[in-house]
Amino acid sequence: MTKTLSFGVMTAPVDDPLRHRSDLTGLHLACTTIQYHPLTALTLRPNNTVTVEGVLGSFFQEMASRTNFTYACRQSRDGQWGVLVGGAWTGIIRDIIDGEADIGVAALDITLKRSEVISYLHTILAGDYRIFMRKTSSNNHIWSAYSKPFSVSVWLAVITLVVSFVVMIRLTTQFSPLQEPLSLSDSTLVISGFVCCQGTSFPLLSISCRTVALVWLVLQVILVSYYTSDLVSSLAAGPPPPSLSTLHDVLNTPSYDFGFEKGSALHQASQQDHRETFLVLTVTLEREFMIFCHIADWTKQLESKDILLQKIWKSIKDGNYQSLANSMEAGMKRVYEEPYLFIESEIPLRYSYGHDCRLFMLPTSYFPVKISFALKKNSPLVPVLNGVALDILSSGLPVKWWQDWRREIRGCRTTQFEPVDLKVVVGPFLILTLALATSSFFLAFEILTERRKIRGRWHGTK
Template identity: 40%
Template sequence: MSRMGFYSICLLLVFEEVFFVKSEVMSSRDVIEVKLLSDFVDFHKYSHVCLVKTPEISTNSSNRGRIRTQWETQMFRFLGGSSNAGPYTCVTDVLSLVDGGLFLKTRSLPGLEKEGDKAPIDGSQGLLVYRLETESDLKWFRKMFRGKTTGYHWLLFTHDDFFALLKTIFWPISNKVTVASMVDSTTDWKLSEIYQVTEALEHRVSQVGRWTAHHESSGNPKTFKDTEDLPLKDRRKRSFRYGMLDLPDTDYTKRRINLTGLHLRCTTVEQAPMAVLKNNPDGSVTIIGVLGDLLTTLREVTNLTYRCHRVKDGGWGSKVKGRWNGMIGEVKRGEADIAVAALDITPERSTAADFLVGMLYGRYRIVMRRPSSADFVWTAYVMQFQKNVWIVLGITVGILMVSMLLMSHWSRTEVSFSVSDVFIIVAGCMFGQGSSIAMKYTSGRLLLLSCLLLQILLMAHYTSDLISGLAMGPPLPSVNTIDDINRNKKLTLGWRKGSSLGEVFKTSVSPTYRKVWTKVEETNMEPLTLSMDEAFSKVLEEPYLFISSEVAILYTFGQDCRVYILPTSYFPVQQSFALKKGSPLIPILNKVILDIWSTGMIDKWKTKWSPATSDCNILETKPIVLKTLLTIFLVLASAMAISVVFMLVERRFKKGVSKF
């Protein structure tokens, strides 16, 4: 439905309520309240205003009911002439708000999509106006001021004597209620706010603004005292059609960062350097590191207190068989008030808890064991050429041997060679030793020169790679991406239990990521670890790769040259603390954290706690260990053993021949 259509419905409803009401003279206070409301709406530029009526007023035909309706009529007229373009006015019943939301009574008007006989309107973008004159009004207000209606903008008209009764209501710290009450005359009004840090703590009432009507004779406001409860720099004083308004900025969080008396139960998990946990005698933990500094600053700024404990199951927060585990689970179940960790903000987690503003930016890296000489005991002297090169080389040597054998038998000028002679000649050439058997003619010499030329080229490439390999160590792994890991059936990729990575791999539409999750499921979740120490052991001892946040990877593995951190990063994500769904503390803590972030302190703490990583690519000469040369000695010993066997066979053969 269009906005113009909605305006028309609002107008019809209001006039339906007031058009046939007998006009009566309004009191001076009623007139002033209407003028104050008009200026208040102009100041904040609300998109719509809704006047809330109690059931007694809606149905009562008494004089008080008619006067109240007259007051609403006057309010509508003044708002219609407001300088703010576009505000529209409607009248709603208290019962509509008690029912759980803001609804406009439609009386079955045509062209309006109905929900029964009511249609919803947006109460969070406009202003609700209510008059608190009697205990009955207060009773109805208590019924409707709960749940999401506590987040609506309210303007309550009352008097100072009524403030004591207002303290019988719970006012969440995130409420957006302004209370207007007379000071010493009908033309001078103070504007106050009332809130509680928690339901168990005391009410805090502070005057945040003032409104004074213009004198009819001069058109200028009279002088009034400054609003003492609010610094001058946070206020805006402006003259409007009917009076002068002195009000603070609309961001109420600036005025409510004092959380004295608030005690938070904190759940956390170790993740250096973000959160390093130190055990206390009473079973709690002290958080040091980046988040420890942030939590300490929050305490100093807001005066809150907290007590932290390790999350019971060691998890971060994931949904398993319909139940949330880890820190998210503890917050959701009310076992903790806040989860202090670099928690990834994901859509699924956001259904179970609310996050503070994303104050950290994270991404994920993969780490694996760096190859060592011990991994190539049997291949240290053949890894210089790829498998297909060795195959081509073997075929070439075989062709040379056959060619030389045929040439010696077919040539009329060359001495005929045996198979063993040909093998010795070619082997001598390939190892750079030549042969004592002379080639007397051109065909044989050309074959011998070809064999020697092949040996020179092969030896140049082979020895250069061998020398550099012995000096610098084995080459880096050929694994660079998750695709490479999936192609190697011997490798396994794992992560910490309860982290958001399980959700990413499980729900991803990418076949590559889904394959990772399938492989983990097939192994009964064995690749998942509970701590970074466990992950470190698995990386060093198994064909295992570990993926975690870049900060944790660099802190845990960055100084150890036994591991290799893959160059590709994955899953950029914002991270923050988590609180219970709908917590009124979120806007306040967000304000404080944004102020801290804007000073650059978070980056400073990250630099302070992040150790320098080692450059494992720097060339260092190290003594060659026995394992590296073991292959050579094994080949030498094998050759000696084979020669002894052949010697014994030859001796036995010669003895047998001599008997005959």
């Protein structure tokens, strides 16, 4: 509003003047937060408060510096983000509702359910969720490492060929007038020797027998070449990357457990009986500073993922919620130690674990979200701090903070050769031990049988 006076012009806002304040001197805010590198890095202080650093910590410190308010931050009482359980909220959301904190300084996903009880500031950053799992290693294939070079169908074809050639060598030696007949056991021994790249002491005199032997030897060269080349490369370079790439693959692989962090937005979304929607804040600057909230239906873009999430939540409930993790660190520990897949926001996962070449990140991203700070519902500080947040976002400072907290991630695409572990070769040694034990058993059996025959002959002649 502009009013002309006798000695000049006075301009003043027509709405609440507090919306246009830029100085909050004398205001002290209690904040609640949670450890979440590189967005919020907490350092414990003697008075049970914490210093909040990281990208969002620097953002909050800049807000305080520009508006002159003071603050004291503490960790969330239960260490969770905030989810509605049994009609009561948990985590950071609960701290704000109960009055334990005025503002939540954390990477809070903006969701419709949360926005019903708290107010968000303007979107500070955006992200999505990714799934991490541990790569399979040679140690995970103690027995299958020696069968993986051929598929099941190829192994069946090889066995069929072996049986066929045993029958063929048996028939050709039986009916050829130029060949001494071989028994079925001798024929099996001859072909088995060919399979193992060995010759035979049995004389093969007829052309028909030699033709059968030569055909098999040619096949044996081809099979051994393919088998050994694949086996050597797999033992030296390790197994190929996991074949999982989507949530469909995760659901169709019951040998892996799948989970996420308790109290997260994903936890809330997965247990909804209706379509969960994420709240996307967009800012429009017109005559005055206004913020319009547009609700974008999550499942209009990801309808199939909503169904998948419901199925995943059902499997988690059927497992008595044992696949849920108390924190990102606890979830990733299970990834290292168990057949477990963990889904979490991509930013902290890449920062904390993206350098570890033992891990594999599935190529598909899920559940795009907007992230911001949270205040009490309809707090008068929302328009004030929103103006400051927009100024900071447009200043370029967040780019500097990202650079300060960026961690170099070395590539894992190059082949890494490692010495073969004892676990990998224990299979052949066990087979060799079993063969020696079986041979010893039959040797003892043959000795006892022969002794009985000799005794029988001796008693008969006596």
